[in-house]
Amino acid sequence: MKIFKLKIMSKILEGSRAIAETIKNINVGVVSAYPITPQTHIVEELAKLKADGQADFEYVKAESEFAAISILVGASAAGVRTYTATSAQGLLLMTEVLYNVAGMRLPIVMTDANRAVSAPINIWNDQQDAVTMRDAGWIMMFGEDIQEVCDLHVLAYKIAEKCLLPVMVNLDGFVLTHVVEPVTVPEMAEIKKYLPDFKLAEKLDVKNPLTLGAFATPAHYMEIRQELHDDLVASKNIMAKEMKEFKKVFGRLLTLVEYYGDQSAETVIIAMGSVLGTIKETVDEINNSTGGAHHGVPVQKVGVLKISCLRPFPVEEILKLIGDKKNIVVIDKSVSLGEEGTLAGEIRRVFYGRSKANITSVIMGLGGRDITKETILQAINLAKNRNDKAVFIGK
């Protein structure tokens, strides 16, 4: 009978459906969105849940992504929990509002189904869209699989409402949004144990009229922006604590960073998102191979560092886990054009003055290009040599 019970808890769902059910269970009050591939399935499922009477949120049809996120500004300021989802061009169109949301300290949570940005126009997955928002003042999280993405949404609302900071949960478009996996959707009863009802101390209220969004002269602007920065820095420890609380209620582990593979490895490969699955499999094969070269890779142990949070960036946690490693390969599905991978730049900053590790920036998977075990091995092969310039590996 035990097996039967397991079946009830875990469902086989498309990623987008699992996210939509999670958002419904979180008890969101206002959803507003504009369709863009590969985000569409998420908002379609939410609209269907509403149409079928399974959810009581207001669904506001927006005329653009700019409008969708602006609608949430009004709804959130009026004291209601809010949600939107988008991808690529939609996220870029939201840019002005995203900065504004953080400055106004509104606890909005959104999903970015990561997709390449135009030009050339391309609907497939990479993470260029998300990394362009790195400095907007949002907490930026990246999920590896559908289960983790669902769990990160629950965590996101907790952190957002506790820190009064907006949170963006990222997942790889198509790779996770359109794939079907077994997943345990966080139940409403469990979420209630973890996430208190939405209460905003400073909101639009006719009984207590406040002015929100005042303009600040040079005499005040800087302190307000510094406060936002300080609170974003401080949110990291709150997140770590809330991840432990999450484990107590849901029994699943969430981490800012996670080390995988051989502890004694001198070479570590770093990445964010769903590509970690392929990386882990490749590394397992390397670490488990007995003698001889494996696909041309000399016998060596390799570790993997998964990063789940780009902002705030878990600097101390990274150093603690891999500060003594010799060779670092950072795999980015984005590029700071003219420089190197976005995550690679972050890692270089973390290691500067603290380590003499060889750090190699590898750009892979742009615009939906497949990342295979073979291309991962090519990346690992670069580890020992000093590479000051980004290396693009496509095939």
Added chain:
Amino acid sequence: MEKKYKAPLSHLLNPGHSACAGCGMIIAYRLVLDAAGQNTIVTNATGCSEVTTTQYPMTAFKVPWIHSLFENSSSLASGIWAALKYQKKDKDINIIAVGGDGATFDIGFAHISGMWERGDNVLYVCFDNEAYQNTGYQYSSATPLDANTSTTPPGKRSLGNQSYKKDMIKIALAHNLPYVATATTGYPLDIGVKVKKALAIKGPKYLQLHTPCVPGWGIEPKDTINVAKLAVQSGFYPIVEYTNGELTGKIKITKKVPVEEFLKLQKRFKHLFSSEAGKLEVAKIQKLADENIKKFDLIQ
């Protein structure tokens, strides 16, 4: 004794703001809020109406008020409407979205159309001072023909703005709004009447207020009301009211004045009175005013 005037600090938009002496917008804004009452949430686009009233840590408002960006006061209002519905408070609270003509006719245009199409229960109020006055009198699509703005300056080869003012009233009517009206600082009591009428109707409403700008139009502060009245009495800016698409009200012209009388009080039209070419332009403006008079049957 009957109390004729409200004490200065008993309004919902209070003294202490930094609007210019004679600002047509700030007078209209105060009248809008006093008519709406304190059970009102206001969203404000970036512009004079925002910067003159809410310099941190001060505020001129005694109603809940929010400003986010230049182009999204309508979207914010839609979000507030959705939130009030979710909270089941939608029967009791007015929502007013506010923007200047730049925010309304240009940069926020798509979002206003979106809000109207959805049918959200919001009164959108446009303070139409006919240019981007806050940034230094640049042209907007609400700028009238021949006006001198800092981006449509008259010169050897120019007589000022050479495009016609966008007809937002027609555009609003095309969205099938239950209430569409113009009003003006020149007729202050009419503003309050129209705000109350609009707020009594459920659905999206549009109120466009002609609000003279002292530095932008180049007028004396004492002439604000006078200039605004001349805009109406010349037929230059017709004050009309549509209920469910039907013309249901207008301010009649009691004594028709030539547009010249309106134009001559303003530096933005000064260049039209120094050349023969300018005179022809004045005739064009007169023709536009006469067409308004005919179209709306404005002569009493």
